[in-house]
Amino acid sequence: MSGRAASMPAAGALPLPLVQLHEAGLRLGGVQALQGVSLGLHPGERLALVGPNGAGKTSLLRLLHGLVAPTEGRREVPPQPDGRPPVGAMLFQRPFLLHCSARRNVLLGLWLRGVPRAEREARCALALARVGLADVAQRPARSLSGGQQQRLALARAWALRPDVLFLDEPTASLDPSAKKEVERLIEEVAADGVAIVMSSHNLGQVKRLARRVICLGGGRVLADRPTEDFFHARDLPQEAAQFLQGELPWL
Numbered sequence: 001m002s003g004r005a006a007s008m009p010a011a012g013a014l015p016l017p018l019v020q021l022h023e024a025g026l027r028l029g030g031v032q033a034l035q036g037v038s039l040g041l042h043p044g045e046r047l048a049l050v051g052p053n054g055a056g057k058t059s060l061l062r063l064l065h066g067l068v069a070p071t072e073g074r075r076e077v078p079p080q081p082d083g084r085p086p087v088g089a090m091l092f093q094r095p096f097l098l099h100c101s102a103r104r105n106v107l108l109g110l111w112l113r114g115v116p117r118a119e120r121e122a123r124c125a126l127a128l129a130r131v132g133l134a135d136v137a138q139r140p141a142r143s144l145s146g147g148q149q150q151r152l153a154l155a156r157a158w159a160l161r162p163d164v165l166f167l168d169e170p171t172a173s174l175d176p177s178a179k180k181e182v183e184r185l186i187e188e189v190a191a192d193g194v195a196i197v198m199s200s201h202n203l204g205q206v207k208r209l210a211r212r213v214i215c216l217g218g219g220r221v222l223a224d225r226p227t228e229d230f231f232h233a234r235d236l237p238q239e240a241a242q243f244l245q246g247e248l249p250w251l
């Protein structure tokens with residue numbers, strides 16, 4: 001798609017983070033959803049956010065994406081080497097689609113982000129083809145199956161040529177075959193060099209897609225490890241180890 005992998009820095013060079021949080025906290029209606037979160041997200045990373053219900057995964061996704069501002073600490077978005085701000089896109093568990101055709105949903109997404117008219121049609125057609133929806137482009141978006149709707153949401157995000165894709169439990173409401181297909185497409189996006197940040201309760205999926213895992217509990221980062229390490233380490237903080245032990249039997 002965007003050929004991000006080709007513009008990745010040479011091995012050994014430290015890339016600039018796409019977004020960096022410094023002791024960030026988020027208070028929502030009297031609830032401390034996040035506190036003291038410091039982390040950087042780099043180009044091409046594959047990060048999974050795990051933790052029990054209410055741990056703060058969605059809040060952290062929203063904060064990283066800039067949909068909400070931290071109520072404590074700081075969110076920094078360093079300008080990239082080419083001077084432009086990084087482009088982010090987000091996918092939700094249940095796609096938010098407008099009452100119009102699949103094609104128009106993608107075109108409107110491009111229009112909203114200020115993509116020039118001359119580019120919109122081609123980018124839309126390419127994105128729909130990449131997710132296998134070219135033949136239903138004219139169908140009302142909301143008449144598509146759940147799996148097709150999520151693929152359409154992915155096409156809409158993909159067409160924006162994001163540097164980072166935020167995914168909030170992207171396959172949680174899908175049946176096994178639709179889940180597999182969406183996972184395959186997320187893998188393709190990541191293989192293009194797009195950074196992915198995904199919240200998931202599916203640890204099998206986390207193992208398959210992520211290279212780094214952040215485990216949250218009570219709005220704090222309990223562990224931030226490479227995926228292999230997270231699943232096999234003997235020195236995880238107690239709360240993170242307990243979460244993992246509770247989930248592993250379901251894998």
Ligand SMILES: Nc1ncnc2c1ncn2[C@@H]1O[C@H](COP(=O)(O)OP(=O)(O)OP(=O)(O)O)[C@@H](O)[C@H]1O
Binds near residue numbers: 028030051054
């Ligand atoms: N708009 C809001 N107003 C008040 N409290 C909120 C709001 N949104 C989230 N919270 C609270 O913030 C905390 C973190 O919620 P968040 O949705 O980020 O957790 P989560 O890990 O994504 O949970 P889940 O796995 O259930 O989706 C929870 O206690 C939640 O009830």
